Amino acid sequence: MWPEKDHARHQTPENLLFRPGNTVWESRKTLHSLQKQQADRSTMQKIDSYMNTELLARTRNWSDVREILTLALPPQFLEHIVYAVIDDTSLTIFADSPAWTSKLRFYDGEIVKVFNRNCKVIRQINTRTVPAIEQPQARI
Numbered sequence: 001m002w003p004e005k006d007h008a009r010h011q012t013p014e015n016l017l018f019r020p021g022n023t024v025w026e027s028r029k030t031l032h033s034l035q036k037q038q039a040d041r042s043t044m045q046k047i048d049s050y051m052n053t054e055l056l057a058r059t060r061n062w063s064d065v066r067e068i069l070t071l072a073l074p075p076q077f078l079e080h081i082v083y084a085v086i087d088d089t090s091l092t093i094f095a096d097s098p099a100w101t102s103k104l105r106f107y108d109g110e111i112v113k114v115f116n117r118n119c120k121v122i123r124q125i126n127t128r129t130v131p132a133i134e135q136p137q138a139r140i
Contacts, residue, residue: 072114082130090124101129
């Protein structure tokens with residue numbers, strides 16, 4: 001028998017397939033599972049190569065912007081902000097209605113202060129309206 005310590009350290013396909021006491025069936029089953037794991041790894045590498053790194057960066061950026069907006073705005077405003085994006089020194093905030101867009105304009109100065117203090121220099125804030133997506137009604 002192999003010492004347990006050595007077996008755990010050297011788990012190559014050959015060691016897994018031809019361990020003492022393994023039947024042919026167990027060896028084939030182990031080989032099949034190893035081949036499947038290798039195929040899964042290559043599939044994941046292919047998927048990762050197709051992912052848009054710019055889109056991933058924007059998603060992370062949106063969560064950071066949202067965190068900073070929580071410092072600058074009252075909580076009820078955050079429910080009505082659909083999205084916000086930073087381009088160079090301007091911040092564009094998209095609200096779900098014209099009423100909330102105009103209310104956001106009153107907080108422009110506070111938003112600029114908080115952004116300049118916490119992360120990036122913002123010189124201009126644009127507010128836009130994007131209608132909220134309505135949920136479809138259930139058919140009964």
